Amino acid sequence: xxxxxxxxxxxxxQVSADDPEMPLLYALRNDLSLxxxxxxxxxGQCGACTVIIDGEAARSCITPISSVGEGKITTLxxxxxxxxxxxxxxxxxxEQAVQCGYCINGMIMQxxxxxxKTKNPTEGEIREALASNLCRCxxxxxxxxxxxxxxxxx
Amino acid sequence: MFETLTTRRDFxxxxxxxxxxxxxxxxxxxxxxxxxxxVNPKPTDLDHVDSFxxxxxxxxxxxxxxxxxxxxxxxxxxxxxxxxxxDIGFQQVILITGDTMTTPDQGPTYGxxxxxxxxxEIRKAAATARKxxxxxxxxxxxxxPASLTVSGGRxxxxxxxxxxxxxxxxxxxxxGVDSNAAFKAPSALTLIGTSVKRVDIPDKCTGxxxxxxxxxxxGMLHARVIRPPAMGAELVGFDDAEAKSxxxxxxxxxxxxxxxxxxxxxxxxxxxxxxxxxxxxGWEGLPEQAKLFxxxxxxxxxxxxxxxxxxxxxxxxxxxxTHLDATYDFAAHTHGSIGPSCAVAEIVDGKLTCWTAxxxxxxxxxxxxxxxxxxxxxxxxxxMDGAGCxxxxxxxxxxxxxxxxxxxxxxxxxxxxxxxxxxxxxxPKGPPTLLDMKGGLDGNGEIVAWSSSLFTPATMGTNVxxxxxxxxxxxxxxxIVPGGVTADLAIPYDIANVHTVAHRLESTPFRxxxxxxxxxxxxxxANESFLDELLASASLDPMSYRLEHINxxxxxELLTRLAKLSGWDERPSPRKSTGDVxxxxxxxxxxxxxxxxxVGVVAEVEVVRSKGTIRVLRLFAVQxxxxxxxxxxxRNQIEGNLVQTTSRTLMEEVTFDRSTVTSTDWASxxxxxxxxxxxxxxxxxxxxxxxxxxxxxxxxAVVPAAIxxxxxxxxxxxxxxxxxxxAKVWAAIGDH
Numbered sequence: 001x002x003x004x005x006x007x008x009x010x011x012x013x014q015v016s017a018d019d020p021e022m023p024l025l026y027a028l029r030n031d032l033s034l035x036x037x038x039x040x041x042x043x044g045q046c047g048a049c050t051v052i053i054d055g056e057a058a059r060s061c062i063t064p065i066s067s068v069g070e071g072k073i074t075t076l077x078x079x080x081x082x083x084x085x086x087x088x089x090x091x092x093x094x095e096q097a098v099q100c101g102y103c104i105n106g107m108i109m110q111x112x113x114x115x116x117k118t119k120n121p122t123e124g125e126i127r128e129a130l131a132s133n134l135c136r137c138x139x140x141x142x143x144x145x146x147x148x149x150x151x152x153x154x
Numbered sequence: 155m156f157e158t159l160t161t162r163r164d165f166x167x168x169x170x171x172x173x174x175x176x177x178x179x180x181x182x183x184x185x186x187x188x189x190x191x192x193v194n195p196k197p198t199d200l201d202h203v204d205s206f207x208x209x210x211x212x213x214x215x216x217x218x219x220x221x222x223x224x225x226x227x228x229x230x231x232x233x234x235x236x237x238x239x240x241d242i243g244f245q246q247v248i249l250i251t252g253d254t255m256t257t258p259d260q261g262p263t264y265g266x267x268x269x270x271x272x273x274x275e276i277r278k279a280a281a282t283a284r285k286x287x288x289x290x291x292x293x294x295x296x297x298x299p300a301s302l303t304v305s306g307g308r309x310x311x312x313x314x315x316x317x318x319x320x321x322x323x324x325x326x327x328x329x330g331v332d333s334n335a336a337f338k339a340p341s342a343l344t345l346i347g348t349s350v351k352r353v354d355i356p357d358k359c360t361g362x363x364x365x366x367x368x369x370x371x372x373g374m375l376h377a378r379v380i381r382p383p384a385m386g387a388e389l390v391g392f393d394d395a396e397a398k399s400x401x402x403x404x405x406x407x408x409x410x411x412x413x414x415x416x417x418x419x420x421x422x423x424x425x426x427x428x429x430x431x432x433x434x435x436g437w438e439g440l441p442e443q444a445k446l447f448x449x450x451x452x453x454x455x456x457x458x459x460x461x462x463x464x465x466x467x468x469x470x471x472x473x474x475x476t477h478l479d480a481t482y483d484f485a486a487h488t489h490g491s492i493g494p495s496c497a498v499a500e501i502v503d504g505k506l507t508c509w510t511a512x513x514x515x516x517x518x519x520x521x522x523x524x525x526x527x528x529x530x531x532x533x534x535x536x537x538m539d540g541a542g543c544x545x546x547x548x549x550x551x552x553x554x555x556x557x558x559x560x561x562x563x564x565x566x567x568x569x570x571x572x573x574x575x576x577x578x579x580x581x582p583k584g585p586p587t588l589l590d591m592k593g594g595l596d597g598n599g600e601i602v603a604w605s606s607s608l609f610t611p612a613t614m615g616t617n618v619x620x621x622x623x624x625x626x627x628x629x630x631x632x633x634i635v636p637g638g639v640t641a642d643l644a645i646p647y648d649i650a651n652v653h654t655v656a657h658r659l660e661s662t663p664f665r666x667x668x669x670x671x672x673x674x675x676x677x678x679x680a681n682e683s684f685l686d687e688l689l690a691s692a693s694l695d696p697m698s699y700r701l702e703h704i705n706x707x708x709x710x711e712l713l714t715r716l717a718k719l720s721g722w723d724e725r726p727s728p729r730k731s732t733g734d735v736x737x738x739x740x741x742x743x744x745x746x747x748x749x750x751x752x753v754g755v756v757a758e759v760e761v762v763r764s765k766g767t768i769r770v771l772r773l774f775a776v777q778x779x780x781x782x783x784x785x786x787x788x789r790n791q792i793e794g795n796l797v798q799t800t801s802r803t804l805m806e807e808v809t810f811d812r813s814t815v816t817s818t819d820w821a822s823x824x825x826x827x828x829x830x831x832x833x834x835x836x837x838x839x840x841x842x843x844x845x846x847x848x849x850x851x852x853x854x855a856v857v858p859a860a861i862x863x864x865x866x867x868x869x870x871x872x873x874x875x876x877x878x879x880x881a882k883v884w885a886a887i888g889d890h
Contacts, residue, residue, distance in 0.1 A: 018401045022421045030420055035368040036361030040492050041574040044426075045820040048492055076361035089359045096786055098353060099794055100542035101223025101358030102493040108359060127828040133821060136492045137225060137542045138797030140788070140831040 004065050008032060009078030021100050025049045025124035028075060029063050031050060036076025036105045040134075047106035047133035056117040076105045088112045091150035092143070099137030106133045111147045121151055172383030187312045191659070195269040196326075198258045200795035203286070205258045206279035207236065211323035213307050214246050220260030222252035222274030222275050223354070223460050224513060224851050227544040227787040229266040230352045234783055235273050235552035238345040239280035239338060240347025241304040242318070251535025262514035262670060264545065265638065266848025269783055270750070273846065281335035283327060290321045340411040340781070340842035346705070347842060349786035363638070366538040366549075367496045368509040371567035374498065375404060376423040377559045379570065380413040380430055381580060382625070384437035384663075384813035386854065389413055391433045397426040406430060407562040411844035412626035416568065419665075424573075433631070438812035447483045450588045450609050455610055462644035467592075470603035474594025476691055480589065482680035484858075484876045485807040486670055487584040488817070490825060492573035493541030494583070497819040499556035501565030505532045505740055511540025517617055518550050522557050523611035525628045525664040544798070545637070546618050546667035548572055548581040554622035579815040581669030581807055582618050585611050586637050589680035603651045608677060610639045610668050612658035614675070618667045637668025638747075642855065643677045646745040664808070671820030671854035675799065679876060682859030684728060687872060693726040694739045696863065709745055712752045712776050712839060716741075719837050720756035720774035727867040734763050740863025742856040751779040755796070757832075761868045768865055770800050770832040775853055777836070780844035791849045792836050799857035801826035807877050868882060 001016045001117050015027045016030070027147065028034045028051070040048030042061045049061040052074040080086035085093060088108050107130060114129040115123070121129070126147045135143065198206045198218070200609040217236050223229035233247040254261075260272045264708040284304070291309040294316055301614045303310050307318040314736055317323075340347070357363035382389070397415060402422030407414045417423035441449035471477060499508040506528065512518045515535035530780040540549055540799055550571050572580075587610050594603035615633015623630045651873040670677075689699050701713050716722070718831045720739070729738055738761070743754040758772040778825040782788055805824055809817040817823035862873050871886035 008187065017421070019421060019425065026419075026421045029368075033370075033740070034361065035363075035365070036375070037708075038493060039367065039571065040818060043819055045574075046492055076359075081362055082356040082360050082362055085356070085360055092359045093351075093356050095357060096790065098352070098355045098358050099227075099790060100492075101354070101363065102225075102365070102491075102541035104358055105361065114679060121775070124829075130828045132827070134825060134827065135491060136490050136544070136798065138794035138801075139790070140826075140830075140835050141793055141796055141829055144828070152370070 002074070006068060006073060007070065008073045009075060015065065017065055021064045023061050024051070024063045024065050024068055025060040028060060029126070033075055034075045037069050038102055040102070045105070045134070047110060048103050050106040052108040052109055052113050055113065055116060057110045067130070072154055076108060079108065086112065088115065088150040091146040091153065095110050095142050095146040095149060097139055097142035097146035099139045103133065103135045107143050111150065115147070115154055121146065182784050191276040196256060198256065200258050200260070200275065201330050202329055203279045203329050204282050206276050207283060208326070209318045209322045211458060211723070212300060213317060213319040213323065214248050215240060215242055216248045216250060217276060218257040219249060219251045219272060219276060220257045220516065221263045221268040221537060222513065222537045224263055225264065225539065226791055227352050227784065229354060230350055231269055231783040231787055232273055232276060233351050233353065234345040235277045236280045236411060238343050238514055239277050240284050240307070242307040244345055244350060254515050254519045254535045259516035262517060264289070264513055266851040268848060268850070269846050270848040273783070275693040277337060278333060278335055279331050280763050281337055282329065282332040283330070286327055286329055287318055293318050294321070302382045302762050303745065305306040326820045346781070346783050347785070347840065352787070363578050364538065365493070366509060366540040367493060367571065369498045369509045370502060374567040374569050375416050375418060375422040375563065377414050377416045377556070377568050377570045378423045378427040379555050379576065380415065380427055381576065382411060382433055382434050384434065384439035386439045387434040389432060389757055390435055393431040396431070397429040399427060401425040405563060407559050409558065410625065410627040412558065412622060414555065415693070416559060416563055422569065440810050442812065442814050443761055444657055446586055447588050447662070448533045449663070450586055450659070453659040453661055456660045457658040458655070459640050459656040459658060461640050461656060462652055462654045467603050467651045467653040468689055470651035471592060471594045471605065474603055476595040477595040477654060478593045478687055480588045480591045480684055480687060480874055482683065482874045484587040484676040484679060486586045486664055487802055487806050488578055488808055488823060489547035489581050489669055490823070491543055491577060492542040492691060494554035494574055494577040496540065496554040496569070496571045497549070497553040498567060498569045499560040500567035504528065505534070506557055507534045507536065508539050508553050508557055509536050511538055511543070511549040512553055513543060513546065513549065513570055518553055521550070521620055521631055522554060523615055524631050525554055525623045526557060527629060528559055544670040545672065548577050548583055550618070551580065551621035552616050553565045554620040558622050558626060575818040578818050580621055584663040584672065585639070585662045585664070585666040587676040591680055591684040593684060594686045599694060599877055601649050601688050602651060604645060606643060606654045606680065607667035608640065608643050608656040609659060610656055610673065611636045611662040612660060618665065621665070629879065634661070634666060634710070636666040637672035639673030641677070641747050642674040642744060644748060645681055646706065646748060647700070648705050649703070668796070670798070671851040674744065674851070674855040675858065677864065678742065678855040681872065682856065683862040683872070686740070686866065688865045690727050690866070695876065697722050697723045699723060700741070700743055706745065708778050709743070709752050712754055712778050715839065716754040716756060716774060716776040717835060719776060719835060722756065727863065730870070733870060736761055736763065736868040738864045738866070738868025740860045740865070740867055742859035742863065744852065744855045746847070746855065747819055751777060751849065751852040752868035753777040753852045753856055755853065755856040755860045757857070757864040759861060759868060761865055761883065763869060763887050766880035766882070766887060767803055768861065768878055768883060769830065770804070770861060772802070772833045772835065773860070774835045776839065777849065777853060778839040778841065779847040779849050779852070780838045781842050781846045782838060783846060785838055788838060788849045792853045793834050795851070795854040796834055797826060797831055799854040800832060800861070802863050803858040803878060805877050805879070
């Protein structure tokens, strides 16, 4: 067993794992009970597991726990709560930009990282920023509207 | 039967000796309500009010719905219906869904039936309850029921008030559902017809929502199933020596060709699975992909379903001035849920509890009981929201995986999370579908003959068989059940001679199941495309012909509004453009099942002739689904249908070799991404006085034909095959 010190949502957490290659996703979901990041493919293809590490969107399903080091991890829970959502979360709620919602963690995390660097994005830039995040319900047009709304309100 | 069970530790023999440690104790879901024996019996038949709702002592109303929310928003819509019918606040409704112990069996959540049928039944119960409450209040207040007013669950006569909670809080109604109970008049409704915001979205946007994949039980183990590398392979043997070196490894479970690994940690289960060396026999029972539709055509038809017959088609085809033949095909598709299927099962005192995202918990309960040879009353299935399934995906199979594995490890709670390839390869598929079309026009350009022959799997059974049971050779209630695949083979147009027949095939390459808009999507693709072929041969405008031949006022209004919404350019197709990059518009229309919702779509596309690429620029949709419960919810469903089916139409296809499915992930089975999603414009026709029809499916049915017709309009090339890949489009354009 190896002990890993993780900085998650502003707190120091310790997680034990017998394999340093274990993806961060399993530590977040099973050891820290953070269910925002979701298992979608385990291949880095869909984006459902996205977290933000030091300001960059990262696919936690292919990020070995041992590679995170002192990186500051933010999950969906770290952005806000139902009572106090972040601007991006609030925009998704306002636009009702969810169907099953399984991909929405990835959409919100990717959009949050994107908007932290890109002010006043065009619709085309938003679509490109989310191009590697898959949604199966077909909620895309609402998600784009939500990111546009968040961009205006940040 | 139970062939092999190897364990590394003795935890199975000691039964309770297992210690599972976590860095932090994970949230344990539903510990209190989990046990079968701890729930007070309540009726769950369809005849009693108490089956559907109960008034609490605090004035809340708990509603029990057999229909579940598959991410479509019906939880919100059903709550609106009950709150409005009962005159209570929306926040006073608590909705329990898909728990076989407490909810009535209202049939599976499929076929756009949640509002149309499930909601109707619940609304009848609410209307019955409201009347009963008024009668009780009248008696208590010594006034006539008609003199009472109701608001927020408070019944008043002048300044005297009695609440629902005071009348029946914590007690049963003990009355039957009155099928004649009148719904409130549309003018009296305050919630139905409004876009109440969905109850689940704030939690889903903040990580507070509990999905199926988030369910945790005390002492829960993790399992992964090792699937055969060839779909029909036999397990000759296995060696799990290396798996045992994974520290959290607990057991390898085998029954016949079902092989699984159990571990105390999830990652351990994944690693140990990869370390098991299984020896499988060879199997090459799938057809050659390049000759798939030859194989479909060559499959024995065991039944002919004639879905419509008018006049004498053979005679009319013989005498027709113009005669067209065409064959349409539609590839096998996967549901493509973003979250692979997942379930948790545990067995206590011989009683199985299974948490599942199944769209059909009541049927699953019987299937699990059959598989494990235990009485159905000893099985409880509890619905938890999963990723969208769009039909019968792998949720039920994950449930049976978990149940079987739990039965092999002393009933301990077992969580099975399918991996990406499990879902892509092993979910039941939308079957490959073939349609032969024939049509004839007279000398005046009037269509006088229409004939279609559909080649689609027969229905032989009541449920899609559980994959677990198939691999484990367990008893099964399953058979070939592809869903309502013959629906909308018949057409909504007034043509003098029509014959439509479905050849029901005795087999199909992959375990079939319904995928959103089953049959209607494939049949409408052929119908609405071939209709445009006939119209083009007579130089007729597609919109005008349909308007003149549907003889259905609601359909006519819909098309008229669609023409206006889309700025329909009245002229025959094709447009006769010549550039390399050309644009076109196409129309498709369906009257769902010929008895339900009406929907039409106009697609605007751009085609690059030299590359064969199609870009869908815009989709205009108009839908009439009767009385709309939640307009924004309906729009969300229509938008989703249009985007998902655009993806299916342009790029989706299950690929395979002779042994197995080779489209195992999102790289080998790509779906549409943000840059390619079309602009969408939706118009709803609300008819508060009419019956509500479901919206989860109908608008999917029209997309493939609208795109095919638009590509034809742009290029003069007819694409008769889904997916409309650049290679197919380029080849078709080359012919023109």
